[in-house]
Amino acid sequence: MKKILGILGVAFLGGAVSLTGYKMLLEQPQTVIQHQEPALQTVKANYTSPILNTSSVPTDFTEAAESTVHAVVHVKNTAVRTQQDPVSFFFGGNGTRKFEQVGTGSGVIISPDGYIVTNNHVIDGATDIEVTLNNKKKLKATLVGADSERDIALLKIETDVDLPNIPFGNSDNVKVGEWVLAVGNPYNLTSTVTAGIVSAKGRDLEGNRNIESFIQTDAAVNPGNSGGALVNTRGELIGINTAITSRTGSFIGYSFAVPSNIAKKIIDDLLEYGTVQEAILGINIDQGEKDIEGVKIGSVDKDSDAVKAGLKEGDIITKVNNIKITKFSDLKGQLTAKRPGEYVDVTVNRDGTDLTKTVKLSKKSTFYSTTLGTNFKDITDKDKKMYNIEGGAKIVSTVNRIFLEYNLDKGYILTKINGKSISSASEATSVLDGSQSGRFLLEMINPKGEIERFRY
Structure with a gap:
């Protein structure tokens, strides 16, 4: 009997061990975790919160997405680059080889007849531009014009049908905290829509020498x-997505867009004049004033309309056309969206008193190239006729050590950059400062009318 009980005990024990091993090795353990939300601390107060009209707060972005996604296109640019090839040189070649470099980005259809706005850096240096519509149709695009300083370019595609397009909104009316949608083609994922809020306006990026x-x-x-x-949530274009702040090259929380008012003004200028018309107030800023809300006038150009309007040194600009100005980037944004000859109402604080002056904007006459350290106009x-x-x-002044060494200063006229003819001072600085290579073949006419060429 004891022997039988011993055998049964061993059998039960073996079964228990086997079952335990099966549970541990073959079955997935299941863990049930109970979540308990901590109670929020309640603080009594005498203040009664106003009742919000929640019906006006957007919770559904489908209409805005539907009205815009078909008007955002995929932009593919192909550029022919030249690269040093020492192997070719040893086998009788010229030491270089050409290759195609392909880049991609996005663009926004802004008119039913096929005008598309994009960033200049998306198509910079392209020899071939292809646009893919949201319906997968591919079309060749031509470059109408570009402004590298503000990173805006205008393309045109030809089509027999009216294209879906996005109307411009007024970027001055955008409010911090407002819901917005970003529509584009990240990582070649076409028709991608993301949502967020406006985090700030008039943002000046460190290291960005252009749009501020x-x-x-x-x-x-x-x-x-x-x-x-x-x-915005009404499907109006309020900006062109341009940059991100990142250490990895991917999104880490903030993105930046050129305001639509600036983009529209640049597009209008490119269509009408072929180049951007820059407007200025005719003042110099007091860069030493950092702890004020507004922009302090350091000096007033005696030949500008600012003198006639009554602006004075020491005035602090607080508004332009009733738009609040707290820093220089706010002022620059307002002026960038205007044309020479337009009138603006400038509110200044003078010795504690607010005054409003109506100023006729002047045309910017000199343009500075940071690459060459040179002012052009x-x-x-008379120059055109004299030099045919x-x-x-024309060089106005320079701090470029090499230019000064070779006496390439006042009076020299830059006519070509890397074989391309230059029409204006604005175009010259745009090409010079927008180049990624930083290498130039400069063709100039000296004051004697002689052509000189320099590699820089």
Whole structure:
């Protein structure tokens, strides 16, 4: 009997061990975790919160997405690059080889007849531009014009049908905290829509020497989104997505867009004049004043309309056309969206008193190239006739050590950069400062009328 009980005990024990091993090795353990939300601390107060009209707060972005996604296109650019090839040199070649470099981005259709706005860096240096519509149709695009300083370019595609397009909104009316959508083609993922809010306006990015009036959002933007649309919940274009702040190259929380008012003004200028018309107030800023809300006038150009309007040194600009100005990027953004000859109402604080002056904007006459450390201005009709040229950029002053060493200073006219003719001072600085290579073959006319060429 004891023997039988011992056998049964061993059997039960073996079964238990086997069952335990099966549970541990073959079955997935299941763990049930109970979540308990901590109670929020309640603080009593005498303040009664106003009742919000929640019906006006957007919770559904489908209409805005539907009205915009078909008007955002995929932009593919192909550029022919030249690269040093020492192997070719040893086998009787010229030591270089050509190769195609392909880049992609986004663009926004802004008219039914096929005008498309994108970033200049999306198509910079392209020899071939192809646009893919949201319906997968591919079309060749031509470059109408570009402005590298503000990173905006205008393309045109030909089609027999009216294209879906996005109307421009007024970027001055955009409010911090407002919902926005970013529409584009990140990582070649076409027709991608992300949502966020406006985080800031008039943002000045460190290291960006050009546009200083970005709209900052937290809508996810990644490589490929460049040139895409930033729209409000009504489906209006309020910005062109342009940049992100990142240490990895991917989105980490903030993206930046060129305001639509600036983009529209640039497009209108390119269509009407072929180049951007820059407007200035005719003042110099007091860069030493940092702890004020507004922009302090350091000096007033005696030949500008600012003198006639009554602006004075020491005035602090607080508004332009009733738009609040708290820093220089706010002022620059307002002026960038205007044309020479337009009138603006400038509110200044003078010794504690607010005054409003109506100022006629002047045309910017000199343009500074940070690459060359040189100021240029447009040539006159007299210059064109004297040197038998159609366009160019005359050197006004320079701090470039090499230029000074070779006496390439006042009076020299820059006519070509890397074999391309230059029509104006604005175009010259745009090409020079927008180049990625930083290497130039400069063709100039000296004051004697002789052509000189320099590699820089």
